[in-house]
Structure formats: structure tokens, C-alpha cells
Amino acid sequence: AQTVTQSQPEMSVQEAETVTLSCTYDTSESDYYLFWYKQPPSRQMILVIRQEAYKQQNATENRFSVNFQKAAKSFSLKISDSQLGDAAMYFCAYRNYYGGATNKLIFGTGTLLAVQP
Amino acid sequence: EAQVTQNPRYLITVTGKKLTVTCSQNMNHEYMSWYRQDPGLGLRQIYYSMNVEVTDKGDVPEGYKVSRKEKRNFPLILESPSPNQTSLYFCASSLIRGSSSYNEQFFGPGTRLTVL
Numbered sequence: 154a155q156t157v158t159q160s161q162p163e164m165s166v167q168e169a170e171t172v173t174l175s176c177t178y179d180t181s182e183s184d185y186y187l188f189w190y191k192q193p194p195s196r197q198m199i200l201v202i203r204q205e206a207y208k209q210q211n212a213t214e215n216r217f218s219v220n221f222q223k224a225a226k227s228f229s230l231k232i233s234d235s236q237l238g239d240a241a242m243y244f245c246a247y248r249n250y251y252g253g254a255t256n257k258l259i260f261g262t263g264t265l266l267a268v269q270p
Numbered sequence: 271e272a273q274v275t276q277n278p279r280y281l282i283t284v285t286g287k288k289l290t291v292t293c294s295q296n297m298n299h300e301y302m303s304w305y306r307q308d309p310g311l312g313l314r315q316i317y318y319s320m321n322v323e324v325t326d327k328g329d330v331p332e333g334y335k336v337s338r339k340e341k342r343n344f345p346l347i348l349e350s351p352s353p354n355q356t357s358l359y360f361c362a363s364s365l366i367r368g369s370s371s372y373n374e375q376f377f378g379p380g381t382r383l384t385v386l
Contacts, residue, residue, distance in 0.1 A: 157312075186372060195379075196358065196379065196380040196382075197377070197379055197380070198360060198362075198377035198380075200374065203372070205372070244312060244313065246313075256301050256303070256318070256364055256366070256373060256375065257303070257315050257318065257328065257329075258305075258313070258315070258362075258375060260305075260312035260313040260314070261312050262310055262311060262312045263312055
């Protein structure tokens, strides 16, 4: 069974600084998707970034980028120029490439990010 | 506006009193799913549905029921709630465009349930 591990329950960053959130996963599959979701205090789940395992290039979305290390099964999220609005719970998630019927997302336990003004 | 709606957003109830959390989507999605979120455990899938009248268990289905009589609706039913079902619940939906296609899941706003 696939698992996702986030070893940092809480992190803090100064406004305008850069922070990296860690995620490791375990799977025997060679093709899959990885995601980072943001959950602000409103509780809404917001997709931040997606990575396809077959793509070597790391995904980037504005200030958010990932460091995808397939061999190490590592998928970290880097937030550059942190803003107060980035304060949230961040979840790393995995989905089999052939999601098919289940389309199931497997989530990590989350990292609570605080942004200090 | 394309969205997934859930009702109620907050609910406090007592042990054993049957309740239903509704979920509706307006995107004509075939796939719908329920997750529960608990501190230190992340989100876990409860049930999912591929289409009308097609449902199946996720990872934590005990104590829950679902139905899919209409494509847009996927209610979560707790027939005899217990305190260990106190949690934050999310409904999600997506298209099914092929087993390897990326089908983004759209999440509802969440329902905070407390069972006393």
C-alpha cells in the first residue's frame, strides 16, 4: 500500500523569506501523481501544485515550486517570498497514475505553516 | 460557478441520532468521494462512487453509508453516530476521463461534525 509521510508537523517562516516543506512517500508504482494542497483557516482544500512522476522537470506555479526526487521518493515544496496569506496547513498527496475507479488521493498528515510579519 | 456544496457546515449531535450530510456538485462529474480529516492522520477516504448507483468502500467505511441516486448528489449517512466519528468531512468530485488521465478533484468546503 502507498503511504505519504510529512515529518514536520509545524514550521515557521518570516515574511518575504523562503521555506521548504518536506514530503516522502512509498510506492511500488513507477507512474503516479503527487500534489501539494493548501488548507487555510477557512478549511477549503486548494490545489497548489501537481507533479507527474514521468516528468523529470520539477513543477512550478508562481512562487511555489517542488523538488521531485523520484529515486529518493521525496517531494518537497518550496515557497519563495512568503506572504502572510501563505499561512495554512499544507498536505502532500499521492495518486496512482492509473487512478481508475478509486481516483483515491492518499494524504500525508500535514504541515502547519506560520508566517511571521 | 462550478462548485461542490456541503450541508450543514457545522453540526453538533448526540450519540445514536441518525444524521445525513449532503453533498452536491454542478459540474456533471461522474466521480464523487467522501474523506474525513483528523489531526495527525490527514485525510482518509470513506466511500466513493463512480456513477449513479455505483458506490464502493474506501479506507475507513465503518459506521457510514452513502447513496448515489442522482449524478449530482452523494449524501453521507451516519445511522448511529458515535464520538469517534467527530471529525471534519470533505466531499470531492471529478470527471473520469480515462484511467490514466489526470482528473482534478474539486473539494467541498467541509463539514465539522461533533458527536457528543
